[in-house]
Amino acid sequence: MLKLHNLSVSYGARRVLHEVSLDVQAGEVVALIGPNGAGKSTLMRAVSGVIPAEGGRIRTNGDDLPALSPMQRARYLAVVPQSAALPPAFTVWETVLLGRTPYLNFLGQVSPADRETVRRALERVDALELAERRVGELSGGEQQRVLLARALAQSTPILLLDEPTAHLDLQYQASLLSLVRELAHTDNLAVLAALHDLNLAARYADRVVLLVEGRVIASGSPQQVLRPDLISQAYDWPVQVVRHPFSDSPLVLPD
């Protein structure tokens, strides 16, 4: 569904991504992990078209994403940003409605079908009862669910999540990611999520891609990538890997 081939990105003279290749199939969650500064957010920004790629291709179903207009691209791919400061005076409904942008005409008219899509998206993330609340009054976990609903309202086959659980408490991290996983599997979405928590990646991703200094070091199932030797080297700190007592997914413990 989403295919990166030899993607390279530079900020000025500094090259941040070196010929990164990866692909995400419909119906799977791929976690992008790696230490701070590895280029996870840069990759997200390049794929979503906010910064230009220097070389390589970003394709979906044969379409070159960078060649599309922002509006066309927004029909393929939705982004759940890091829980950043949201404009607090907006209501939840108004916020999620913005997800319909790529389908509105130039007058910005909203159709009943758009409203229905927004309602379903809110229902999906269990936030329908928040619709009339102002975003500024919500907790971090609720805000993140609203941002997920906004991305779902975009009705795209691809979903990018940029550290969606940063600054969230444990229960919000787990509930958000299990919801994302369920959406990927039931709605056949291709999900690429940058995560800095290795154990969340291990628990909720179908596949894991390890990025270090802008290069893909390893990719595969959580068991294949979250190995003590790979992780110790990537993060420059010795770690142990044990099995999760129930789910059997790997657990990374720093020494």
Add this chain to the structure above:
Amino acid sequence: MRRPFFLALIFLSLAILLSVAIGSVFISPAELWQIASGWARGAALPDPLQTFAFIILAIRLPRTALIALTGAALGGSGAAYQGLFRNPLADPYLIGVASGAGLGAVIAMSVRWPYSFWGLMAIPLAAFVTALLTVFLVYWLARVGGSVPTTNLILAGVAVGAFATALTSFLMLRSQGELRRALAWLLGGGSQTGWVPVLTMLPYLLIGVGVLLFSGHALNLLQFGDEQAQQLGLPVTRAKTVILVAASLTTAAAVAFSGIIGFIGLIVPHVMRMWWGGDYRRLIPLSILGGAASLLVADVLARVVLSPQELPVGILTALAGAPFFLWVLRRAKNQGFW
């Protein structure tokens, strides 16, 4: 969704009625009604009413229209600037655009001041050019990375605005003869009379306000930052440029005929946002209606406070607006707000 518009329209109708009724001669609502029904029947009016009718047609109505359009322009462009800069203190006056437009208007006036239609048409055009130059200069000076911090915006706006004002004063002093008229214009208010200024202003205003009315959705997106706006499908640079040009055109049209009137563009969008929330699809039209109504009320006050002498309405809006500005600034400091 309907209620705020309904209230704003009632407020505007009352303000228009006041503005037509009050002045050196008071015309009561009953008399207004008699005149209106007389016109409707096409009947000749008895004598005092005939004089009143002349006053209404030749003086009160054009002035009311000019002030209402000016207020609408300032309210609408103020809301647009606030959304564009993501800054609650942006207002055509505080960010220097009004002063920039004033400079252009005075340049156009000092070249030639013919009271002809085409001579008048050139004034808003010149004001528009300098307004655009000012807004780009202020934005460029105030920008840090992708955002425009409040303090930078106000500082750059004040500095550039002061420079433009100094040039304006210099030009006015050089062009001796018309000094008094230009000064009255600069302080804001309906120093220009008759229907010609209204008709000259109208085309610029219709274009500018028309674009702003359809910018609500884009402004909503921009509140989430350029990056998210683009990811949601907005061509960010193009949208911002269009809105900036439209807001500056609107400001320039207002300044060219009514002078520099501060704070309406700050107060009105702010109050509307407090009452009806931050959705720009609602905020822009409400600020346009509210701006027209508030400036009409201020203008009526300016006519009666020192009656029979008239105050420039810019003095009144500044007297009410400056304390409001300080209050907003304090609120902004105390709570990350809006």
